[in-house]
Amino acid sequence: MESDKRVLVIIPAYNEQDSILKVYKTVLKNKGLDIVVINDGSNDNTERILTENRIPHVTLIENLGIGGAVQTGYKYAAAEGYDVAVQFDGDGQHRAEDLRKVIKPVLLDEADMVIGSRFCGVEKGGFKSTLMRRTGIKAISGAIKLKTKKKIYDTTSGFRAVNRRLIELFAADYDSEYPEPISTAAAILHGCRVKEVPVRMKAREGGRSSIVAHKSAYYMINVVLQIMTKEENVK
Amino acid sequence: MLNRRLSVALVAYALAWIVALVLSIRKKRISVRYSMVWFAMAVSIFVVGAFPNLVKLINGFFGFEVIANLIIGFLITLLAIVTLALTFYIAKQKKQINALIQEVSILKKKMKDGDEK
Numbered sequence: 001m002e003s004d005k006r007v008l009v010i011i012p013a014y015n016e017q018d019s020i021l022k023v024y025k026t027v028l029k030n031k032g033l034d035i036v037v038i039n040d041g042s043n044d045n046t047e048r049i050l051t052e053n054r055i056p057h058v059t060l061i062e063n064l065g066i067g068g069a070v071q072t073g074y075k076y077a078a079a080e081g082y083d084v085a086v087q088f089d090g091d092g093q094h095r096a097e098d099l100r101k102v103i104k105p106v107l108l109d110e111a112d113m114v115i116g117s118r119f120c121g122v123e124k125g126g127f128k129s130t131l132m133r134r135t136g137i138k139a140i141s142g143a144i145k146l147k148t149k150k151k152i153y154d155t156t157s158g159f160r161a162v163n164r165r166l167i168e169l170f171a172a173d174y175d176s177e178y179p180e181p182i183s184t185a186a187a188i189l190h191g192c193r194v195k196e197v198p199v200r201m202k203a204r205e206g207g208r209s210s211i212v213a214h215k216s217a218y219y220m221i222n223v224v225l226q227i228m229t230k231e232e233n234v235k
Numbered sequence: 236m237l238n239r240r241l242s243v244a245l246v247a248y249a250l251a252w253i254v255a256l257v258l259s260i261r262k263k264r265i266s267v268r269y270s271m272v273w274f275a276m277a278v279s280i281f282v283v284g285a286f287p288n289l290v291k292l293i294n295g296f297f298g299f300e301v302i303a304n305l306i307i308g309f310l311i312t313l314l315a316i317v318t319l320a321l322t323f324y325i326a327k328q329k330k331q332i333n334a335l336i337q338e339v340s341i342l343k344k345k346m347k348d349g350d351e352k
Contacts, residue, residue, distance in 0.1 A: 057344070058340050058341055058343075058344045059340060059343070059344070060336055060337070060340045061336055061339055061340050061343070062336050064333060064336060064337070068333050068336070068337065071333075071337065072337040072340060072341065075337055075338070075341060076341055076344075079341070176329075176333060
C-alpha cells in the first residue's frame with residue numbers, strides 16, 4: 001500500500017478448511033499488508049492447514065464465536081502497534097480486490113471506519129441474501145439511524161477497516177455475539193467518522209454462516225436492544 | 236395472621252440455610268462475597284418467621300387477602316434478585332474468561348514465533 005502506515009488484515013476462521021488457504025492467498029496478492037488468521041478453536045483441519053502453509057495465525061484455545069475471535073485480532077493489532085486493521089472473512093465471501101477500496105479512506109484519514117457495503121450504491125450482480133436476513137438488516141439499520149442519526153446501509157457486513165483509535169476501542173470492548181452492527185453504533189457514538197464503500201460479495205465457499213435463519217428473530221431483537229441501550233455521546 | 240407452625244417452620248428453614256451457608260464457607264465451597272445475597276435471603280426468611288406481627292403490619296400496606304401470598308410473593312422477589320445477581324456474575328465472568336482465552340492464545344502465538352526464530 002502506498003503509505004508508511006502499518007496495516008493488519010484480520011481473518012477470523014472457524015472450521016474453514018475448504019476456503020482458508022485460498023482466502024489467504026488472494027489477500028496475500030495485495031502487497032504491503034500483514035495478515036493474521038484467528039483460528040476460533042476450529043475442530044476441522046483449519047489448524048493443520050494454517051501451520052503447514054506457515055500462515056501467521058493465532059489459535060484460540062477455546063471457541064469464542066465471531067466477536068471474540070475478531071476482538072483477538074484487534075488486541076493483537078493494538079499490541080503490535082498497527083495503524084489500521086481490516087476485518088476480512090475467512091469463508092471466501094469477501095473479495096480481496098476490494099481491500100484497497102475499503103482501506104484507502106482510513107489510510108487517507110477520511111474516515112475512522114470504512115464498511116465494505118453490499119447495499120450502498122449497489123453494484124449489480126454478486127451477493128444476494130435471504131428475505132429474512134434483509135429484513136433483519138433493515139430493522140437494525142433503522143435502530144442505528146434512530147440512535148445515532150446516521151444511516152448505515154449494510155450493518156452486518158464483516159468487511160471493514162478501522163484506524164488506530166478504533167483498534168484500541170475494539171480491543172477493549174467488542175460484542176461477542178453480533179459484533180458488526182453494535183461496534184458500528186459504538187463507533188458513531190464515540191464521534192468517529194463511519195463511511196461505507198460499495199463492494200460485491202460472493203456466496204460462501206465453505207463452512208456455515210454464523211447467522212442461521214431461525215435465529216434471525218433473536219438476532220434482530222438482541223442487536224436492536226443493544227444498540228438502543230448504548231450510552232450516548234461517549235467521547 | 237401467620238400460623239404458629241408456619242412461623243416455626245420458616246425460622247427453622249432460615250436457620251438451616253444459615254448453617255448450610257456457614258459450613259459451605261468454612262469448606263471453601265462458596266466465597267463470602269457470593270454468599271452475601273444468600274445470607275440476605277436467609278435472614279429475611281428468619282425475620283418473617285420470627286416476627287409474625289411485622290408480617291401482619293407489612294401486609295396491612297400491601298393488602299394481600301391471604302398472608303401466605305405475601306410470603307410467597309416476597310420469596311419469589313428474593314429469588315428473582317438472587318437470579319439477577321447471578322446473571323451479573325456470569326456476564327462478568329464471561330468477559331474475564333474471554334479476555335483470558337484471547338491473551339493466552341496471543342501469548343502462545345508469540346512463544347511459537349519466538350521458538351521458530
